[in-house]
Amino acid sequence: xxxxxxxxxxxxxxxxxxxxxxxxxxxxxxxxxxxxxxxxxxxxxxxxxxxxxxxxxxxxxxxxxxxxxxxxxxxxxxxxxxxxxxxxxxxxxxxxxxxxxxxxxxxxxxxxxxxxxxxxxxxxxxxxxxxxxxxxxxxxxxxxxxxxxxxxxxxxxxxxxxxxxxxxxxxxxxxxxxxxxxxxxxxxxxxxxxxxxxxxxxxxxxxxxxxxxxxxxxxxxxxxxxxxxxxxxxxxxxxxxxxxxxxxxxxxxxxxxxxxxxxxxxxxxxxxxxxxxxxxxxxxxxxxxxxxxxxxxxxxxxxxxxxxxxxxxxxxxxxxxxxxxxxxxxxxxxxxxxxxxxxxxxxxxxxxxxxxxxxxxxxxxxxxxxxxxxxxxxxxxxxxxxxxxxxxxxxxxx
Numbered sequence: 001x002x003x004x005x006x007x008x009x010x011x012x013x014x015x016x017x018x019x020x021x022x023x024x025x026x027x028x029x030x031x032x033x034x035x036x037x038x039x040x041x042x043x044x045x046x047x048x049x050x051x052x053x054x055x056x057x058x059x060x061x062x063x064x065x066x067x068x069x070x071x072x073x074x075x076x077x078x079x080x081x082x083x084x085x086x087x088x089x090x091x092x093x094x095x096x097x098x099x100x101x102x103x104x105x106x107x108x109x110x111x112x113x114x115x116x117x118x119x120x121x122x123x124x125x126x127x128x129x130x131x132x133x134x135x136x137x138x139x140x141x142x143x144x145x146x147x148x149x150x151x152x153x154x155x156x157x158x159x160x161x162x163x164x165x166x167x168x169x170x171x172x173x174x175x176x177x178x179x180x181x182x183x184x185x186x187x188x189x190x191x192x193x194x195x196x197x198x199x200x201x202x203x204x205x206x207x208x209x210x211x212x213x214x215x216x217x218x219x220x221x222x223x224x225x226x227x228x229x230x231x232x233x234x235x236x237x238x239x240x241x242x243x244x245x246x247x248x249x250x251x252x253x254x255x256x257x258x259x260x261x262x263x264x265x266x267x268x269x270x271x272x273x274x275x276x277x278x279x280x281x282x283x284x285x286x287x288x289x290x291x292x293x294x295x296x297x298x299x300x301x302x303x304x305x306x307x308x309x310x311x312x313x314x315x316x317x318x319x320x321x322x323x324x325x326x327x328x329x330x331x332x333x334x335x336x337x338x339x340x341x342x343x344x345x346x347x348x349x350x351x352x353x354x355x356x357x358x359x360x361x362x363x364x365x366x367x368x369x370x371x372x373x374x375x376x377x378x379x380x381x382x383x384x385x386x387x388x389x390x391x392x393x394x395x396x397x398x
Contacts, residue, residue, distance in 0.1 A: 001384060002034045002087030004112070006099040010039040010056065014250065014283065015221075016307045017119055020190050021093055025054050027377040033384075038081065038099065057081065065101045066141045075102060082106040089387055091115040092156075095173065096123055096145070104155060113387040116156040120304025120325065121149070121173040149173060150180050157387060159185045162305040163326035170304055170325055188379045189326070190305045194364075194372040197315045202285055204292040208276060214243040214350045217293035217317070219286060219308045220300065222249040222256040222279075229259050230299035230322075230339060236272040237343035240350045244274045246293070248286055252279050290315035295349055295356065296333070297342065300324050309333070310371050313363030318356045320345040332363020 005025065009018040021037070028035050035054035040061060048056045059078045063071035078099075082090075083106050090112045092100040100116070107114050123142040127135045153159050153173065161174045164187045168175050177185050205211070216235055220226035228247055235245045249256070256277060266272050281289075290296070296312035296319040303324040312319045312332070319333030320342060328335050334349070336342045349356045369375070 001089055001388075002036075003028055003384075004036045004038060004082075004085050004087055004090045005093065006038045006082075006090065006103050007093040008040050008097045008099045010037055010042075010045075012044050013042060016190075016305070017093060019307055020119070023191070023193070023373045024091075024377070024380065027373065027380070029053055031381065034087075036085065036087070038078070040099070061098045061102070063098055064096055065145050066096075066138070068137070068141055071098055071102060078102055079106050083110065085110075085112075087112055089113045089115065089384060091117055093117045094119045095121050095149075096142075104152060107155060113158075113389075114156045115158045115160060115383070115387070116153065117160045118171075118173050118304075119162065120170050120302075122170075122302060123149075124172050125169065125302065146172075150176050150182070153177060153182060153185075157184065158383060160383070161185060161187050162189055163187060163329065165326055165329065170302070186379075186383065188383070189371060189376060190307060190310070191371040191373045191376045192307065192310045192314045192367060194314045194367050194374075197287060197291060197311070201288040201291060204285060204288040207285070207288075208246070208278075210244055210292070214240060214294045215292060216243055216245045216295050216297055216346065216350070217248070217289055217312075218245070218297050218299075219248045219289070219311075220298065222247075222251075222253045222259070224255060225301050227299040227301050227322075229255075229262060230342065231297045232259055232263060232272075232275065234297065234299070234339055234342035234346055235275070236266055237339065238346040238350070239273075240347050241273060243350055244276065246276045246278065246289060248278045248281055248289060250279065252277070287311075287315070290317055293317050295320065295346065297346060298322065298324075298327075299342070303327075310367060313360075313371070314367045316360045316364045318349060318359035318363065320349065330363070331366050332359050334359075 007021045009015055011018060011022050025035050037054050037056045041058040059074045061073040061075060061078055063069050079102055082103055092103050094100055124146045127138045165171055166175050166178055218228055218231045220228055263275055290311055296317050298321040305325045309319055309321055309327055321327045321335055323335045323337055334345045336345050
């Protein structure tokens, strides 16, 4: 088949959406499909050689469907590319992003079958990190988008959700689909390449001067939505000496400065314990950190399917996480709902190695059985096979 994947992010970017799309592309190429990726511009991305598979086409586009952040840049060029693309299936990743919202007007007259791969829905959610009255303006600006969500899903031949949870906070689109009786949806989770965590990796502890002391890890961007300050505060409250807390983010930001200021005001290493802030690590060193850690801790305010939790599970590392996305359905760790609960969970698990190891093994087993891309991608093969019908007919269930 000839496949077009639209996505706001793609390699060399390493965020969750980019990693999911890259896993899809790699599998589709190995399966013999001809793949084109239409994505946002990244100056670090190498141009695609002629005849390459996949072919990556970049566009300088910003903005979204919110009236305060209108689309800008190569909007017309992107839509003309979509209308002129010749192929069999178009897969659009994510709601509330230019690559999908600008594609929708082009899909009705396009002969290709269409798939929306949802990574969660947040247009209806009150923006927790935006102060009133700006938060009200943001929320109101998304209301027309929320009202059109059901109609938009009906414009696709298939809608894929990451989880079977009907959670109005994160999977509001799935809740709407069930409420309105939409029958062209299916559930296919995100995953990880489990075998990657069994490969030879660098010695993270040696690289950063760590001995045998307990190591707590948090991998996320230094961003208010990811809320790593909560993890730092919980670690300080847990007070398990001589444990070390390691943060790994893409790049340092103003939020990193805020975290360091809190750390120093709380007493620094003598009071809180040793804390290491890292950025721009090679992927192999990030995987090595997962494997070296005794406990993974996560405090994000909103997620659809946090891959970092799955990666911790694949690395046989127990986790403590707030209740975001589908984390509540995952074995391998504890779900907490407050700073105090997080601190107590960190302390309990760091001091109880048998229980920690039991959780770690349960998490790894779940990854091998359910969340390994090798187990997941055949479900996308079935989805594509179900779409091999003339345009206008409703595809059979994959």
